[in-house]
Amino acid sequence: MEHELNYRTDLWIDWCPGCGNFGILAAVTRAMKDLRLDPSKTVVVSGIGCSGKIPHYINVNGVHTLHGRAIPFATGIKIANPDLTILVHGGDGDLLGIGAGHFVALGRRNLDIVVMLHNNGVYGLTKGQASPTLPLNSKTKGLNLPNIQGSVNPIALALASGYTFVARGYAFDGNHLSELIKKAIQHRGAAFIDILQPCVTFNDIYTADFYRKAIYKLEGEEGWDPVVREPAETEEKILRAMRKAMEWGEKIPIGIFYENPAITTFEDRLSDILRGSYPKKSPSKSVIEKDGKSIFNAEIFEELFKDFIIEVKG
Amino acid sequence: MKEINIIIGGPQGSGIETSMSILSRAFTRKGYGIIASREYFSNIVGRHSYIVMRASSEKLPQSIDLPVQIIAASDAETVFTHFDEIRGGGALIYDINNEKKKLNEVPSMENITKQRIRRKLESKGLDQAVSSIIEYLRKEEGIKPIGIDFASILSELSKKFKLDPGHLSRYVSTILVSSISTVIGLEDDYLLFGITSHFKNRENILKHNLALYEMVSERLHSMKEILPLDTPKLKIEKMMVLTGNDAVAIGKIVGGARYQAYYPITPAADESTTLEKYGHGTEGNQDIGPIVILQTEDEISAISSTIGAALTGARSSTATSGPGFDLMVEALSWAGANEVPIVITYYQRGGPSTGQPTRGSQSDLMNAIFSSHGEFARIVISSGDHEEAILDAAEAFNLAEKFQVPVIHLLDKFLANTTASVKIPDIEKIRIERGSIFRNGGEYRRFDASNSISPRAFIGDDGIVIWYSGDEHDEIGHIVEDPENRIKMYEKRMKKLELIRKEVPLNEKLKVYGFEDPEFIIIGWGSTKGVAVEALESAAKEVGVRGAYVNLKMLWPFPSEELKEIVGKISEKKIIVAEHSYEANIARLMAMEAGLNVGGKIVKYTGRPFFLSEFYRALKSILFDNEEKVVLTLGA
Numbered sequence: 001m002e003h004e005l006n007y008r009t010d011l012w013i014d015w016c017p018g019c020g021n022f023g024i025l026a027a028v029t030r031a032m033k034d035l036r037l038d039p040s041k042t043v044v045v046s047g048i049g050c051s052g053k054i055p056h057y058i059n060v061n062g063v064h065t066l067h068g069r070a071i072p073f074a075t076g077i078k079i080a081n082p083d084l085t086i087l088v089h090g091g092d093g094d095l096l097g098i099g100a101g102h103f104v105a106l107g108r109r110n111l112d113i114v115v116m117l118h119n120n121g122v123y124g125l126t127k128g129q130a131s132p133t134l135p136l137n138s139k140t141k142g143l144n145l146p147n148i149q150g151s152v153n154p155i156a157l158a159l160a161s162g163y164t165f166v167a168r169g170y171a172f173d174g175n176h177l178s179e180l181i182k183k184a185i186q187h188r189g190a191a192f193i194d195i196l197q198p199c200v201t202f203n204d205i206y207t208a209d210f211y212r213k214a215i216y217k218l219e220g221e222e223g224w225d226p227v228v229r230e231p232a233e234t235e236e237k238i239l240r241a242m243r244k245a246m247e248w249g250e251k252i253p254i255g256i257f258y259e260n261p262a263i264t265t266f267e268d269r270l271s272d273i274l275r276g277s278y279p280k281k282s283p284s285k286s287v288i289e290k291d292g293k294s295i296f297n298a299e300i301f302e303e304l305f306k307d308f309i310i311e312v313k314g
Numbered sequence: 315m316k317e318i319n320i321i322i323g324g325p326q327g328s329g330i331e332t333s334m335s336i337l338s339r340a341f342t343r344k345g346y347g348i349i350a351s352r353e354y355f356s357n358i359v360g361r362h363s364y365i366v367m368r369a370s371s372e373k374l375p376q377s378i379d380l381p382v383q384i385i386a387a388s389d390a391e392t393v394f395t396h397f398d399e400i401r402g403g404g405a406l407i408y409d410i411n412n413e414k415k416k417l418n419e420v421p422s423m424e425n426i427t428k429q430r431i432r433r434k435l436e437s438k439g440l441d442q443a444v445s446s447i448i449e450y451l452r453k454e455e456g457i458k459p460i461g462i463d464f465a466s467i468l469s470e471l472s473k474k475f476k477l478d479p480g481h482l483s484r485y486v487s488t489i490l491v492s493s494i495s496t497v498i499g500l501e502d503d504y505l506l507f508g509i510t511s512h513f514k515n516r517e518n519i520l521k522h523n524l525a526l527y528e529m530v531s532e533r534l535h536s537m538k539e540i541l542p543l544d545t546p547k548l549k550i551e552k553m554m555v556l557t558g559n560d561a562v563a564i565g566k567i568v569g570g571a572r573y574q575a576y577y578p579i580t581p582a583a584d585e586s587t588t589l590e591k592y593g594h595g596t597e598g599n600q601d602i603g604p605i606v607i608l609q610t611e612d613e614i615s616a617i618s619s620t621i622g623a624a625l626t627g628a629r630s631s632t633a634t635s636g637p638g639f640d641l642m643v644e645a646l647s648w649a650g651a652n653e654v655p656i657v658i659t660y661y662q663r664g665g666p667s668t669g670q671p672t673r674g675s676q677s678d679l680m681n682a683i684f685s686s687h688g689e690f691a692r693i694v695i696s697s698g699d700h701e702e703a704i705l706d707a708a709e710a711f712n713l714a715e716k717f718q719v720p721v722i723h724l725l726d727k728f729l730a731n732t733t734a735s736v737k738i739p740d741i742e743k744i745r746i747e748r749g750s751i752f753r754n755g756g757e758y759r760r761f762d763a764s765n766s767i768s769p770r771a772f773i774g775d776d777g778i779v780i781w782y783s784g785d786e787h788d789e790i791g792h793i794v795e796d797p798e799n800r801i802k803m804y805e806k807r808m809k810k811l812e813l814i815r816k817e818v819p820l821n822e823k824l825k826v827y828g829f830e831d832p833e834f835i836i837i838g839w840g841s842t843k844g845v846a847v848e849a850l851e852s853a854a855k856e857v858g859v860r861g862a863y864v865n866l867k868m869l870w871p872f873p874s875e876e877l878k879e880i881v882g883k884i885s886e887k888k889i890i891v892a893e894h895s896y897e898a899n900i901a902r903l904m905a906m907e908a909g910l911n912v913g914g915k916i917v918k919y920t921g922r923p924f925f926l927s928e929f930y931r932a933l934k935s936i937l938f939d940n941e942e943k944v945v946l947t948l949g950a
Contacts, residue, residue, distance in 0.1 A: 076622025288570030
């Protein structure tokens with residue numbers, strides 16, 4: 001495309017002023033611009049909640065789905081048309097609460113999708129209930145009583161599930177975040193970015209001020225190399241990433257935790273079992289009719305289904 | 315005999331399905347029409363499993379019946395369970411090593427069943443051993459006991475081929491089918507064909523089974539043709555032998571399915587297995603598919619990914635049964651809101667809850683029609699038999715894409731697990747209609763409200779950007795809560811129901827069988843068709859009353875006007891419904907949608923299929939004895 005692409009729609013954005021989502025929106029559209037993604041070949045798929053509205057603000061294909069189900073919708077889209085670049089945006093309730101099973105399943109498949117977790121620790125749109133990432137005993141201002149459920153560790157869960165690109169970004173470090181998003185898009189396989197995101201209205205613990213003090217960058221650590229360069233390194237790199245994932249509180253790492261380009265993608269696996277016809281012939285790109293008729297004639301039908309056909313020899 | 319009914323029983327996992335396959339193939343090879351239903355527990359190994367088969371020399375049978383002429387029992391439990399389902403003059407094939415076995419020595423039988431059978435035996439003055447039942451059947455019912463020493467035959471086989479004694483039980487099914495074949499006088503070639511075509515590509519097993527057949531038929535020389543079956547008179551040169559699950563899979567392949575997602579559940583999963591096997595590759599110069607089959611982490615993911623695939627233009631479907639469908643309904647509503655063409659193949663089984671997972675039911679009619687929050691257009695269709703299932707599975711995609719609505723293809727366990735011989739369907743008749751597709755270029759509005767059906771573009775089309783949202787949206791697909799827009803979009807979606815009523819041809823809404831000037835009418839849907847149509851034939855032949863059967867194919871939107879026209883002048887008392895449920899929900903739907911009342915109901919909720927003779931008796935008691943509701947209970 002020759003002209004400058006505008007990746008933003010002109011809709012008024014109805015997030016609270018100061019919401020971390022603005023930072024994420026800016027970073028993702030910047031990544032799209034830098035990579036010159038074709039809007040008609042790019043799809044943003046979201047769940048429900050504040051983060052769920054993001055597709056409407058981005059000028060690429062947008063599918064605003066159900067609470068927790070962005071990943072399965074995205075899975076169908078990607079498998080059916082593997083040429084597309086798919087970005088899933090979900091909240092912490094979305095991806096790790098109601099949709100946690102799908103989150104795990106995507107890791108197992110290693111389908112080439114980018115998942116971005118808008119991680120703010122609360123259910124904002126329903127007035128601030130505790131989300132699956134809010135630590136035990138926290139009492140954010142929307143809660144009457146302290147949280148009596150523990151939190152899940154998104155990075156550790158992604159690693160355990162089999163994501164082959166696992167990173168964390170911060171909503172208000174736009175440059176860093178958009179670089180992570182670009183790398184995640186360029187990675188072949190299931191990529192996950194945990195995006196720390198202040199909720200200005202309901203989370204008075206994990207504020208912008210808190211994160212500014214706590215976060216540090218992994219790439220600044222001496223000797224930090226998250227990339228698996230040969231299969232033998234896999235276990236070691238996962239264990240190191242797991243150890244880093246356990247850091248929380250006063251020091252919180254952001255950056256790439258783990259990257260393994262050597263694991264087969266789901267598309268590769270499909271290609272194997274479908275004897276190479278996929279992805280060249282994908283579900284969205286194969287002929288199903290000729291002049292309004294099935295591609296089957298009686299001869300092909302009887303040959304394909306010969307196991308079911310019996311010639312009578314009475 | 316013009317036709318024969320057979321029960322083959324044994325423990326689950328002992329090759330009962332293999333017996334069904336071999337015998338079905340053998341009968342069909344000679345030109346008989348067959349139908350065979352399979353009953354089994356939710357269990358992998360050990361519980362009682364059996365098939366009821368009917369083979370006819372005159373027609374393609376549409377229903378099964380009890381009592382049978384032959385029972386072939388691989389274990390004592392089969393004898394205990396089915397001894398009163400055999401006709402006088404019939405034959406009981408059994409293992410003589412089980413003769414001494416007593417009822418309380420059958421651990422796999424449920425206690426409640428044991429008690430029931432004990433009472434039955436006591437009432438006939440029998441003690442509780444197999445030998446006592448056999449003696450009773452021989453003396454009182456004139457039934458020929460055919461005792462076979464399974465152990466000695468298997469040990470002979472084992473010696474001959476040096477087989478591992480631990481693996482011998484897998485040959486039991488061949489003893490059973492070989493015996494049946496001998497008793498009815500099926501020539502060697504046919505059973506050998508059945509064995510060969512079932513075990514093809516498994517050379518060794520095939521060799522053993524062929525030898526086994528020789529051994530059994532030699533030992534049963536004196537029993538040869540004691541229950542002879544007439545030579546078939548059907549003039550069909552080629553037949554398909556398949557299950558309902560196979561039929562749907564075949565229909566989907568021909569109909570252009572390209573994506574199917576499913577979560578394993580009985581009795582739907584076999585359909586996806588068949589799709590996996592035949593849905594890709596090449597045949598001659600023709601590429602098949604490929605159809606991507608995705609086993610998902612749950613049914614929510616199955617339907618959600620099916621919707622996702624449909625958005626890219628792929629014909630997409632999922633298959634499930636009641637519990638799985640319940641998980642899908644939120645996403646069904648999303649598909650309704652976003653006008654996405656998907657097909658949900660819904661095989662009913664016994665509910666509520668886990669219910670009877672391997673038994674049949676038609677109690678989910680209302681669930682298929684009314685589940686999901688909010689109002690939106692959907693289509694619910696059903697199929698009466700295997701041939702319909704093939705054609706309907708293909709047509710479901712046309713309906714979905716023409717009207718841009720979710721289509722539920724409502725089937726049941728009975729059809730799914732019934733094997734039948736059918737004529738090869740006329741494939742050239744199958745149309746692929748993709749509905750209105752956007753090809754103009756330029757600005758695209760997915761939900762262009764100038765028409766109820768807006769042209770579809772697909773995600774990934776060059777130069778087009780599309781938005782979808784489960785929220786109420788404008789023509790572009792962005793969230794809008796404005797009341798006027800709400801009215802416009804709401805009406806656009808709901809008006810499809812009228813359009814569907816208007817445009818779907820009559821023969822896809824309902825089909826009528828039987829007499830053109832009937833004195834009574836049976837109304838039903840799905841797998842009820844076969845037994846109802848044959849009961850009409852019996853009524854005409856035996857008591858001289860003319861009946862018709864209305865096979866309701868489109869259940870939603872309900873074809874009220876068409877049904878009213880057919881029912882016409884028939885008095886309310888002579889309108890009968892039949893359904894596998896307690897309530898006969900179809901009667902409620904008829905009352906609600908067409909203002910039609912019914913005079914009689916034939917229902918069954920044991921989870922076992924309708925048998926022809928019990929159905930016919932129920933029909934007569936409604937027609938002649940003023941019964942209003944007959945609850946059927948036949949079958950173990």
